Amino acid sequence: MQKEARNYDKIVNRDEITDAAAAAFANAGQVPEKYVRTEEVLDGVVVGEDESYELPVVDMARLLDPESAALEIGKLGDACRNWGFFQLTNHGVDEEVIQRMKDSTVQFFSSPLESKKKVAVRENGFEGFGHHYSRASGGKLDWAESVILITQPPQDRNMEMWPTNPPTFRDALEVYSVEMIGLAMKLLGFMAADLGVEREALVGAFTGRRQSMAIHYYPPCPHREKVMGITPHTDGLGLTLLLHVDGTPGLQIRKGGRWFPVRPLPGAFVVNVADILDVLSNGTYRSVEHRVIPDAERARTTVVIFQEASVGGAVAPLPGLVSKGGGARYRSIGVEEYIKGNFNALAEGTCFIESLRI
Ligand SMILES: O=C(O)CCC(=O)C(=O)O
Numbered sequence: 096m097q098k099e100a101r102n103y104d105k106i107v108n109r110d111e112i113t114d115a116a117a118a119a120f121a122n123a124g125q126v127p128e129k130y131v132r133t134e135e136v137l138d139g140v141v142v143g144e145d146e147s148y149e150l151p152v153v154d155m156a157r158l159l160d161p162e163s164a165a166l167e168i169g170k171l172g173d174a175c176r177n178w179g180f181f182q183l184t185n186h187g188v189d190e191e192v193i194q195r196m197k198d199s200t201v202q203f204f205s206s207p208l209e210s211k212k213k214v215a216v217r218e219n220g221f222e223g224f225g226h227h228y229s230r231a232s233g234g235k236l237d238w239a240e241s242v243i244l245i246t247q248p249p250q251d252r253n254m255e256m257w258p259t260n261p262p263t264f265r266d267a268l269e270v271y272s273v274e275m276i277g278l279a280m281k282l283l284g285f286m287a288a289d290l291g292v293e294r295e296a297l298v299g300a301f302t303g304r305r306q307s308m309a310i311h312y313y314p315p316c317p318h319r320e321k322v323m324g325i326t327p328h329t330d331g332l333g334l335t336l337l338l339h340v341d342g343t344p345g346l347q348i349r350k351g352g353r354w355f356p357v358r359p360l361p362g363a364f365v366v367n368v369a370d371i372l373d374v375l376s377n378g379t380y381r382s383v384e385h386r387v388i389p390d391a392e393r394a395r396t397t398v399v400i401f402q403e404a405s406v407g408g409a410v411a412p413l414p415g416l417v418s419k420g421g422g423a424r425y426r427s428i429g430v431e432e433y434i435k436g437n438f439n440a441l442a443e444g445t446c447f448i449e450s451l452r453i
Protein backbone atom coordinates (compact mmCIF):
# COMPACT_ATOMS: atom_id res chain seq x y z
CA MET A 96 0.00 0.00 0.00
CA GLN A 97 1.32 3.44 -0.94
CA LYS A 98 1.52 5.98 1.82
CA GLU A 99 0.00 8.56 -0.56
CA ALA A 100 -3.20 6.56 -0.29
CA ARG A 101 -3.55 7.68 3.30
CA ASN A 102 -4.70 11.20 3.82
CA TYR A 103 -5.35 12.14 7.42
CA ASP A 104 -6.18 15.79 6.72
CA LYS A 105 -8.80 17.22 9.06
CA ILE A 106 -9.01 13.93 10.89
CA VAL A 107 -5.87 13.73 12.91
CA ASN A 108 -5.01 16.66 15.06
CA ARG A 109 -2.17 16.22 17.50
CA ASP A 110 -0.89 18.59 20.15
CA GLU A 111 2.72 19.53 20.54
CA ILE A 112 4.48 19.13 23.84
CA THR A 113 4.99 22.72 24.94
CA ASP A 114 7.72 24.06 27.22
CA ALA A 115 5.03 24.55 29.87
CA ALA A 116 3.97 20.91 29.55
CA ALA A 117 7.54 19.69 29.81
CA ALA A 118 8.03 21.84 32.92
CA ALA A 119 4.84 20.45 34.48
CA PHE A 120 5.91 16.90 33.69
CA ALA A 121 9.25 17.50 35.33
CA ASN A 122 7.69 18.98 38.45
CA ALA A 123 4.13 17.86 38.97
CA GLY A 124 3.65 19.72 42.26
CA GLN A 125 1.01 21.66 40.38
CA VAL A 126 -1.03 20.17 37.58
CA PRO A 127 -1.84 22.73 34.86
CA GLU A 128 -5.56 23.13 34.13
CA LYS A 129 -5.21 21.55 30.67
CA TYR A 130 -4.39 18.24 32.36
CA VAL A 131 -6.94 18.26 35.17
CA ARG A 132 -9.60 15.61 34.44
CA THR A 133 -10.73 14.47 37.84
CA GLU A 134 -14.24 13.49 36.74
CA GLU A 135 -12.99 11.31 33.92
CA VAL A 136 -10.45 9.61 36.14
CA LEU A 137 -13.12 8.82 38.73
CA ASP A 138 -15.50 7.44 36.06
CA GLY A 139 -15.76 3.75 36.87
CA VAL A 140 -14.60 1.73 39.84
CA VAL A 141 -11.00 0.57 39.90
CA VAL A 142 -10.66 -2.93 41.24
CA GLY A 143 -8.48 -2.67 44.34
CA GLU A 144 -5.30 -4.39 45.45
CA ASP A 145 -7.31 -6.33 48.02
CA GLU A 146 -9.52 -8.02 45.46
CA SER A 147 -7.98 -11.05 43.92
CA TYR A 148 -8.35 -11.42 40.20
CA GLU A 149 -6.14 -12.87 37.58
CA LEU A 150 -5.66 -11.43 34.17
CA PRO A 151 -4.97 -14.22 31.69
CA VAL A 152 -1.39 -15.35 31.18
CA VAL A 153 -0.46 -17.30 28.04
CA ASP A 154 2.81 -19.19 27.84
CA MET A 155 4.37 -19.32 24.37
CA ALA A 156 6.57 -22.27 25.32
CA ARG A 157 3.41 -24.23 26.15
CA LEU A 158 1.79 -23.20 22.87
CA LEU A 159 4.80 -24.56 21.01
CA ASP A 160 5.00 -27.83 22.95
CA PRO A 161 2.72 -30.44 21.33
CA GLU A 162 2.02 -31.92 24.79
CA SER A 163 0.54 -28.71 26.18
CA ALA A 164 -0.52 -26.90 23.00
CA ALA A 165 -4.21 -27.83 23.05
CA LEU A 166 -4.72 -26.62 26.63
CA GLU A 167 -2.73 -23.46 26.09
CA ILE A 168 -4.57 -22.63 22.86
CA GLY A 169 -7.76 -22.94 24.91
CA LYS A 170 -6.38 -20.41 27.40
CA LEU A 171 -5.40 -18.09 24.58
CA GLY A 172 -8.89 -18.34 23.10
CA ASP A 173 -10.58 -17.73 26.48
CA ALA A 174 -8.39 -14.68 27.04
CA CYS A 175 -9.27 -13.21 23.64
CA ARG A 176 -12.99 -13.89 24.14
CA ASN A 177 -13.38 -12.77 27.74
CA TRP A 178 -10.76 -10.11 28.31
CA GLY A 179 -9.37 -9.15 24.90
CA PHE A 180 -6.04 -9.00 26.75
CA PHE A 181 -3.38 -11.37 28.06
CA GLN A 182 0.20 -11.34 29.24
CA LEU A 183 2.52 -13.46 27.14
CA THR A 184 5.39 -15.23 28.90
CA ASN A 185 8.27 -17.23 27.43
CA HIS A 186 7.75 -15.36 24.17
CA GLY A 187 11.15 -16.30 22.76
CA VAL A 188 11.99 -12.82 21.44
CA ASP A 189 15.74 -12.10 21.53
CA GLU A 190 16.38 -10.34 24.84
CA GLU A 191 19.12 -8.21 23.33
CA VAL A 192 16.72 -6.83 20.74
CA ILE A 193 14.27 -5.97 23.51
CA GLN A 194 16.95 -4.37 25.66
CA ARG A 195 18.20 -2.19 22.82
CA MET A 196 14.66 -1.00 22.14
CA LYS A 197 14.14 -0.25 25.83
CA ASP A 198 17.44 1.61 26.17
CA SER A 199 16.85 3.69 23.05
CA THR A 200 13.34 4.58 24.21
CA VAL A 201 14.51 5.65 27.66
CA GLN A 202 17.30 7.71 26.13
CA PHE A 203 14.94 9.37 23.70
CA PHE A 204 12.53 10.49 26.41
CA SER A 205 15.28 11.65 28.73
CA SER A 206 16.84 13.89 26.10
CA PRO A 207 16.13 17.65 26.13
CA LEU A 208 12.78 18.84 24.79
CA GLU A 209 14.51 20.71 21.97
CA SER A 210 16.02 17.48 20.74
CA LYS A 211 12.73 15.56 20.93
CA LYS A 212 10.96 18.36 19.08
CA LYS A 213 13.05 17.68 15.99
CA VAL A 214 10.44 15.02 15.27
CA ALA A 215 7.46 16.98 16.66
CA VAL A 216 3.98 16.19 15.32
CA ARG A 217 2.96 18.32 12.35
CA GLU A 218 -0.39 19.79 11.52
CA ASN A 219 -2.72 16.99 10.40
CA GLY A 220 0.18 14.60 10.83
CA PHE A 221 -0.23 11.18 12.28
CA GLU A 222 3.40 10.60 13.20
CA GLY A 223 5.92 12.19 15.52
CA PHE A 224 6.51 13.39 19.05
CA GLY A 225 3.57 14.92 20.88
CA HIS A 226 0.24 14.29 22.57
CA HIS A 227 -1.61 11.63 20.67
CA TYR A 228 -4.77 10.34 22.30
CA SER A 229 -6.28 13.36 23.97
CA ARG A 230 -8.75 14.60 21.39
CA ALA A 231 -11.76 12.85 22.82
CA SER A 232 -11.43 14.78 26.03
CA GLY A 233 -12.78 18.21 25.28
CA GLY A 234 -9.45 19.94 24.84
CA LYS A 235 -7.91 18.26 27.86
CA LEU A 236 -4.55 16.59 27.41
CA ASP A 237 -3.11 13.26 28.45
CA TRP A 238 -0.37 13.14 31.09
CA ALA A 239 2.07 11.61 28.65
CA GLU A 240 4.40 12.32 25.82
CA SER A 241 4.54 9.89 22.93
CA VAL A 242 6.03 9.18 19.54
CA ILE A 243 4.03 7.39 16.86
CA LEU A 244 5.72 6.08 13.71
CA ILE A 245 4.82 3.88 10.77
CA THR A 246 7.36 1.05 10.90
CA GLN A 247 6.37 -1.47 8.22
CA PRO A 248 6.45 -2.03 5.32
CA PRO A 249 9.67 -0.02 4.85
CA GLN A 250 8.33 1.93 1.86
CA ASP A 251 5.55 3.39 4.05
CA ARG A 252 7.99 4.95 6.51
CA ASN A 253 8.48 8.67 6.87
CA MET A 254 12.11 8.61 7.90
CA GLU A 255 12.20 12.34 8.71
CA MET A 256 9.97 11.52 11.68
CA TRP A 257 12.29 8.82 13.03
CA PRO A 258 14.43 10.15 15.88
CA THR A 259 18.18 10.23 15.34
CA ASN A 260 18.85 10.88 19.00
CA PRO A 261 19.94 8.57 20.52
CA PRO A 262 21.85 7.34 17.46
CA THR A 263 20.86 3.75 18.29
CA PHE A 264 17.14 4.50 18.02
CA ARG A 265 16.53 3.81 14.33
CA ASP A 266 18.46 0.59 14.21
CA ALA A 267 16.93 -0.68 17.45
CA LEU A 268 13.43 0.03 16.15
CA GLU A 269 14.08 -1.53 12.76
CA VAL A 270 15.19 -4.82 14.31
CA TYR A 271 12.50 -4.76 16.99
CA SER A 272 9.81 -4.11 14.42
CA VAL A 273 10.77 -7.20 12.42
CA GLU A 274 10.84 -9.36 15.59
CA MET A 275 7.35 -8.17 16.46
CA ILE A 276 5.98 -9.23 13.07
CA GLY A 277 7.34 -12.71 13.78
CA LEU A 278 5.79 -12.79 17.23
CA ALA A 279 2.43 -11.55 15.96
CA MET A 280 2.34 -14.17 13.20
CA LYS A 281 3.11 -16.96 15.66
CA LEU A 282 0.29 -15.87 17.94
CA LEU A 283 -2.13 -15.46 15.04
CA GLY A 284 -1.43 -19.03 13.95
CA PHE A 285 -2.57 -20.25 17.37
CA MET A 286 -5.57 -17.91 17.35
CA ALA A 287 -6.59 -19.42 13.99
CA ALA A 288 -6.41 -22.88 15.56
CA ASP A 289 -8.60 -21.70 18.42
CA LEU A 290 -11.13 -20.04 16.09
CA GLY A 291 -11.24 -23.09 13.85
CA VAL A 292 -10.14 -21.39 10.65
CA GLU A 293 -7.24 -22.16 8.35
CA ARG A 294 -3.99 -20.69 9.65
CA GLU A 295 -3.53 -18.85 6.37
CA ALA A 296 -6.97 -17.24 6.56
CA LEU A 297 -5.96 -15.29 9.67
CA VAL A 298 -2.18 -15.01 9.24
CA GLY A 299 -2.68 -13.99 5.61
CA ALA A 300 -4.92 -11.11 6.70
CA PHE A 301 -1.94 -9.62 8.59
CA THR A 302 0.85 -10.53 6.17
CA GLY A 303 2.51 -7.55 4.47
CA ARG A 304 0.12 -5.11 6.14
CA ARG A 305 1.14 -1.93 7.81
CA GLN A 306 2.72 -1.90 11.24
CA SER A 307 2.96 1.22 13.36
CA MET A 308 4.31 1.83 16.82
CA ALA A 309 3.96 4.13 19.75
CA ILE A 310 6.38 4.81 22.54
CA HIS A 311 4.86 6.45 25.59
CA TYR A 312 6.37 8.19 28.58
CA TYR A 313 4.07 8.82 31.54
CA PRO A 314 5.72 11.11 34.08
CA PRO A 315 4.88 10.38 37.71
CA CYS A 316 2.11 12.51 39.14
CA PRO A 317 1.50 12.89 42.87
CA HIS A 318 -2.07 13.98 42.03
CA ARG A 319 -3.07 10.74 40.40
CA GLU A 320 -6.75 11.36 40.89
CA LYS A 321 -6.51 14.36 38.57
CA VAL A 322 -4.72 13.16 35.46
CA MET A 323 -5.18 10.58 32.74
CA GLY A 324 -2.16 8.94 31.12
CA ILE A 325 -4.16 7.78 28.11
CA THR A 326 -7.80 8.54 27.41
CA PRO A 327 -9.97 5.38 27.41
CA HIS A 328 -10.01 3.84 23.94
CA THR A 329 -9.98 0.58 22.03
CA ASP A 330 -7.09 0.00 19.64
CA GLY A 331 -8.15 0.58 16.06
CA LEU A 332 -5.91 -1.83 14.17
CA GLY A 333 -5.58 -5.62 14.35
CA LEU A 334 -3.29 -6.84 17.09
CA THR A 335 -1.36 -4.85 19.72
CA LEU A 336 1.88 -5.97 21.42
CA LEU A 337 2.92 -3.91 24.41
CA LEU A 338 6.28 -3.96 26.15
CA HIS A 339 6.76 -2.52 29.64
CA VAL A 340 10.13 -0.77 29.65
CA ASP A 341 10.08 -0.60 33.45
CA GLY A 342 7.99 -2.40 36.06
CA THR A 343 5.64 0.53 36.63
CA PRO A 344 1.96 -0.41 36.42
CA GLY A 345 -0.71 1.95 35.05
CA LEU A 346 -2.63 0.16 32.30
CA GLN A 347 -6.26 -0.59 33.21
CA ILE A 348 -8.71 -2.76 31.28
CA ARG A 349 -12.47 -2.24 31.39
CA LYS A 350 -14.54 -5.31 32.11
CA GLY A 351 -18.11 -5.34 33.35
CA GLY A 352 -18.00 -1.61 33.99
CA ARG A 353 -14.95 -1.81 36.26
CA TRP A 354 -11.29 -1.02 35.60
CA PHE A 355 -8.84 -3.88 36.17
CA PRO A 356 -5.25 -2.76 36.67
CA VAL A 357 -2.67 -4.89 34.85
CA ARG A 358 0.15 -6.04 37.10
CA PRO A 359 3.01 -6.38 34.62
CA LEU A 360 4.84 -9.69 34.82
CA PRO A 361 8.60 -9.24 34.43
CA GLY A 362 9.71 -10.12 30.92
CA ALA A 363 6.19 -10.58 29.54
CA PHE A 364 4.42 -8.79 26.70
CA VAL A 365 0.89 -7.51 27.12
CA VAL A 366 -1.06 -8.52 24.01
CA ASN A 367 -4.50 -7.30 23.07
CA VAL A 368 -7.14 -7.88 20.45
CA ALA A 369 -7.73 -4.67 18.51
CA ASP A 370 -10.82 -3.64 16.55
CA ILE A 371 -9.96 -5.25 13.20
CA LEU A 372 -9.27 -8.63 14.82
CA ASP A 373 -12.61 -8.32 16.62
CA VAL A 374 -14.23 -7.85 13.19
CA LEU A 375 -12.20 -10.62 11.48
CA SER A 376 -13.21 -13.04 14.24
CA ASN A 377 -16.83 -12.00 13.67
CA GLY A 378 -17.06 -10.67 17.19
CA THR A 379 -15.74 -13.83 18.85
CA TYR A 380 -12.61 -12.06 20.06
CA ARG A 381 -13.19 -8.74 21.81
CA SER A 382 -11.41 -5.45 21.40
CA VAL A 383 -11.65 -4.04 24.91
CA GLU A 384 -11.44 -0.51 26.22
CA HIS A 385 -8.37 0.44 28.22
CA ARG A 386 -6.72 3.51 29.71
CA VAL A 387 -3.58 4.49 31.60
CA ILE A 388 -3.39 6.17 35.01
CA PRO A 389 0.12 7.42 35.80
CA ASP A 390 1.92 6.29 38.93
CA ALA A 391 2.28 8.68 41.85
CA GLU A 392 6.02 8.19 42.21
CA ARG A 393 7.50 6.32 39.31
CA ALA A 394 7.69 7.21 35.65
CA ARG A 395 6.27 4.65 33.26
CA THR A 396 7.51 3.94 29.75
CA THR A 397 6.00 1.57 27.18
CA VAL A 398 6.70 0.46 23.61
CA VAL A 399 3.58 -0.52 21.67
CA ILE A 400 3.34 -2.21 18.27
CA PHE A 401 0.14 -2.17 16.20
CA GLN A 402 -0.36 -4.70 13.41
CA GLU A 403 -2.97 -3.84 10.80
CA ALA A 404 -5.07 -6.41 8.93
CA SER A 405 -7.49 -6.67 6.04
CA VAL A 406 -8.83 -9.25 3.63
CA GLY A 407 -9.00 -8.42 -0.07
CA GLY A 408 -8.74 -4.70 0.73
CA ALA A 409 -11.61 -4.84 3.22
CA VAL A 410 -12.18 -5.05 6.94
CA ALA A 411 -14.78 -7.81 7.28
CA PRO A 412 -15.46 -11.02 9.19
CA LEU A 413 -13.48 -14.00 7.86
CA PRO A 414 -15.73 -15.94 5.45
CA GLY A 415 -14.87 -19.20 7.22
CA LEU A 416 -16.39 -17.87 10.44
CA VAL A 417 -19.48 -16.32 8.88
CA SER A 418 -20.39 -19.59 7.20
CA LYS A 419 -20.18 -21.36 10.56
CA GLY A 420 -23.55 -19.97 11.45
CA GLY A 421 -25.15 -16.90 12.85
CA GLY A 422 -24.18 -14.80 9.81
CA ALA A 423 -21.89 -11.79 9.71
CA ARG A 424 -21.99 -9.61 12.81
CA TYR A 425 -20.20 -6.72 11.10
CA ARG A 426 -20.63 -5.25 7.66
CA SER A 427 -17.65 -5.14 5.36
CA ILE A 428 -15.86 -1.83 4.73
CA GLY A 429 -12.89 -0.83 2.54
CA VAL A 430 -9.71 -0.56 4.57
CA GLU A 431 -9.04 3.10 3.70
CA GLU A 432 -12.56 4.07 4.67
CA TYR A 433 -12.12 2.04 7.82
CA ILE A 434 -8.93 3.84 8.86
CA LYS A 435 -10.54 7.24 8.36
CA GLY A 436 -13.66 6.23 10.23
CA ASN A 437 -11.55 4.89 13.04
CA PHE A 438 -9.58 8.12 13.38
CA ASN A 439 -12.77 10.16 13.36
CA ALA A 440 -14.25 7.97 16.06
CA LEU A 441 -11.09 8.20 18.17
CA ALA A 442 -11.25 11.99 17.93
CA GLU A 443 -14.88 11.91 19.05
CA GLY A 444 -14.37 9.34 21.75
CA THR A 445 -16.59 6.73 20.11
CA CYS A 446 -15.80 3.22 18.91
CA PHE A 447 -15.96 2.94 15.12
CA ILE A 448 -16.65 -0.79 14.85
CA GLU A 449 -19.88 -0.28 16.81
CA SER A 450 -21.15 1.55 13.73
CA LEU A 451 -20.35 -1.51 11.59
CA ARG A 452 -22.42 -3.90 13.69
CA ILE A 453 -25.25 -5.68 11.93
O1 LIG B 1 1.08 2.45 27.55
C1 LIG B 1 0.13 1.69 27.76
O2 LIG B 1 0.06 0.95 28.73
C2 LIG B 1 -1.06 1.68 26.84
C3 LIG B 1 -0.81 2.30 25.50
C4 LIG B 1 -1.99 2.20 24.61
O3 LIG B 1 -3.07 1.85 25.01
C5 LIG B 1 -1.86 2.51 23.18
O4 LIG B 1 -0.80 3.00 22.76
O5 LIG B 1 -2.83 2.27 22.44
Ligand SMILES: [Fe+2]
Binds near residue numbers: 328329385
Ligand atom coordinates in the same frame (compact mmCIF):
# COMPACT_ATOMS: atom_id res chain seq x y z
FE1 LIG C 1 -4.30 1.20 23.37
